[in-house]
Amino acid sequence: MVHRSGASRPRQVELIWNITLVCPHDCKECCTVAVHVTRRGGQIHLSTTLTEAEQMPYQAGKGTVFDQAMAHRQQQGLELDLAGKLRVLEHLEGVVPRIDFSGGDPLAAAQNLQVLRVAAQRFGRQQITLTATGAGLTRCIPEEIAPAIGELNLGAFFLKRHKVD
Numbered sequence: 001m002v003h004r005s006g007a008s009r010p011r012q013v014e015l016i017w018n019i020t021l022v023c024p025h026d027c028k029e030c031c032t033v034a035v036h037v038t039r040r041g042g043q044i045h046l047s048t049t050l051t052e053a054e055q056m057p058y059q060a061g062k063g064t065v066f067d068q069a070m071a072h073r074q075q076q077g078l079e080l081d082l083a084g085k086l087r088v089l090e091h092l093e094g095v096v097p098r099i100d101f102s103g104g105d106p107l108a109a110a111q112n113l114q115v116l117r118v119a120a121q122r123f124g125r126q127q128i129t130l131t132a133t134g135a136g137l138t139r140c141i142p143e144e145i146a147p148a149i150g151e152l153n154l155g156a157f158f159l160k161r162h163k164v165d
């Protein structure tokens with residue numbers, strides 16, 4: 001579109017980005033078929049409502065079960081690695097994006113906060129919405145999250161457990 005001044009006005013786009021399907025919860029009504037991750041002894045279990053449970057060994061010192069589960073899915077090519085996620089942001093140059101980071105739980109794995117920060121620096125924090133669960137939010141301190149987002153939505157699980165209308 002060309003503005004009256006003659007300059008091109010960047011196109012606005014609205015995106016919902018399910019940046020990971022890893023989630024601490026297993027809601028029956030989940031619309032993304034999120035990957036429920038739990039630790040059982042020395043094993044990490046990954047399951048969805050549609051697939052057989054998968055197991056992988058928990059490795060001490062390699063991050064949380066969610067970090068390890070997401071890394072496992074990245075190795076399988078089922079989720080973008082950090083470089084891939086940052087490339088997505090690079091591809092948004094030339095438009096004015098409004099991005100809702102959702103999942104899964106975006107904050108379950110620590111890496112995704114880094115992506116939110118880069119997105120906020122590049123496009124402005126007011127363009128960034130985070131939709132997370134209480135479990136993901138408790139993994140970060142508010143001072144870490146606040147500079148990277150303009151809006152916070154609480155996921156369905158939080159609303160159900162805490163009976164918010």
Ligand code: SF4
Pocket residue numbers: 023024025026027029030031032033034103104105133155156157
């Ligand atoms: S918290 Fe959200 S993403 Fe996770 S299983 Fe429930 S509905 Fe799906």
